[in-house]
Structures are given as structure tokens and as C-alpha cells.
Amino acid sequence: MRKRTRGRELALQVLYQIDITAEESDAVLNNFWELREEAVTDDVKVFTSELVKGVVQHLTAIDETISRYATNWQLKRMAVVDRNVLRLSCFELTLRADIPPKVSINEAVELAKKYSGPEAGKFVNGILDRIKAEQNK
Secondary structure, eight states: OOHHHHHHHHHHHHHHHHHHHHHOOOHHHHHHHHOOOOOOOOOHHHHHHHHHHHHHHHHHHHHHHHHHTTTOOOGSSHHHHHHHHHHHHHHHHHTTTTTOOHHHHHHHHHHHHTTTHHHHHHHHHHHHHHHHHHOOO
């Protein structure tokens, strides 16, 4: 698995935990690394941490963006996995110019399919395509 793909997967796990426990992000992230049995390279840890901290720092703006494009869906009623996949990718699309939009969307769709279900991939793709279209205006 590529390093950034692995970093996104780990970031999703941390964001999921933050979302369901409402604990402070730094504490969750530190505990996540301490309890990790699998070895993770430093560059994957750095990328994962950048994503988590970026999403948490810009959460209000990210949630507002997602809500604007998720027609007929309230953020709080979305599946927790789907909501956090969207947050992660929305952060990349809107605030990480070093990540091509196509890569961010494709990775998000794959995460949604893997951790939520095949229909989640379509749902995530639809919302992220709308966000990307707005970014390109």
C-alpha cells in the first residue's frame, strides 16, 4: 500500500475515534500511536497527523462546505465513516494544494467502499465532485 494511502486510512481511523468519543484530537492521536501494534513509518505518521490536525483545525469550515453540497442530507445524520471520509477529502480539496483533486476524490471513494460500503463510494463521490467543481470556478 502506498504511503499516502496508508496515511489517509489511519487518519480516517483517528477522525472516526475523535468523532464518536468527542475527545481532544491530540490525546486521541497520541493514544492511537501508542496503542498501534503495527509498525508505521515516520513519513506515514507525519502525513496522518497533518491530515488529522488539519481537519480538526478547520472542522467548522469543512462541515459548512460539506453541508452546502450534501443536498437533502444533514451532516449529523450521515454514517460516521462517510462523514469523516468527506471531511478528510474536503480538507485535501480545499486546503491542500499539494494533493491533486482527482487523487483526493479517488482515495476517498476507495476508503468509503472499504470501510462503509459500495453505495457509500457513490455518495462520497457525488458530494466531492460538487465541491471540486466549485473550487475550479
